[in-house]
Amino acid sequence: xxxxxxxxxxxxxxxxxxxxxxxxxxxxxxxxxxxxxxxxxxxxxxxxxxxxxxxxxxxxxxxxxxxxxxxxxxxxxxxxxxxxxxxxxxxxxxxxxxxxxxxxxxxxxxxxxxxxxxxxxxxxxxxxxxxxxxxxxxxxxxxxxxx
Numbered sequence: 001x002x003x004x005x006x007x008x009x010x011x012x013x014x015x016x017x018x019x020x021x022x023x024x025x026x027x028x029x030x031x032x033x034x035x036x037x038x039x040x041x042x043x044x045x046x047x048x049x050x051x052x053x054x055x056x057x058x059x060x061x062x063x064x065x066x067x068x069x070x071x072x073x074x075x076x077x078x079x080x081x082x083x084x085x086x087x088x089x090x091x092x093x094x095x096x097x098x099x100x101x102x103x104x105x106x107x108x109x110x111x112x113x114x115x116x117x118x119x120x121x122x123x124x125x126x127x128x129x130x131x132x133x134x135x136x137x138x139x140x141x142x143x144x145x146x147x
Contacts, residue, residue, distance in 0.1 A: 010061075011061060011063075011077055011079055012079050012080050014057070014061055015061065015063075015077075015079075015080065018043070018045075018050075018054050019054045019057050019058065020081075020147045021043055021054075021147045022039060022043065022051070022054035022055060022057075022058060023058055023063060023064075023147075024092075024146070024147040025039055025042050025043060026039075026055075026058065026063075026064060026071065026073050027073065027076065027092065028092065029073075032072060032073030033067070033070050033071065033072050033073070034055075034070065034071055035069060035070050035071070036048050036051045036052050036055060036069065036071075037051070039051040039054070039055060039071075055071045058071065059071065062074065062075055063075050063077065081145050081146070081147065084142045084145060085142075085146070086098070092146075094139050094142035094143050095142070096135055096138050096139040096142060097139050099135055100132070100135040100136050100139045103128075103131055103132050103135055104132050104135075104136075106128070107128045107129070107131075107132050110124065110125070110128055
C-alpha cells in the first residue's frame with residue numbers, strides 16, 4: 001500500500017463527528033472560505049473555541065489553511081461518505097440522485113405512452129415502478145449519511 005493509501009486511512013480515521021461536519025460546512029461555504037464565528041453559528045457550537053479547534057484539526061490534516069482568521073479549503077477528498085456525493089454547482093447531491101431523476105422521467109414518459117394492457121406492458125410497468133422506488137430509496141438513504 002502506498003503513502004496515499006495510508007494518508008487516506010488517516011483522514012478517514014480523523015475525519016468524523018464534528019470535524020466531519022466542519023469539513024462539510026467548509027465544502028459548502030462560498031468560495032471554500034469560512035470564518036470561526038460563521039462555523040460556530042452554522043453548526044450551533046457552544047463557543048468559538050470549539051469551532052476553532054475543529055478548523056485547526058482540518059488544517060493539521062492538510063484540508064484547510066488559516067488565512068488571517070478565515071479558513072480556506074486547500075484539498076477536497078473523496079473518501080468515506082464523500083464518495084457518495086457529487087458536486088453540482090454549489091450543491092452536493094447523492095450520486096444516485098441523477099439516476100433517480102432520469103429514471104423517474106423515463107417512467108413518467110412511459111406512463112404517457114401506456115396504451116395497451118398486455119403481459120409486456122404490465123411487466124414493464126412493474127419493473128419501472130420497482131427501479132424508481134429502489135433508486136429513490138437508496139438516494140434518500142445516502143442523503144441521510146450527509147454530515
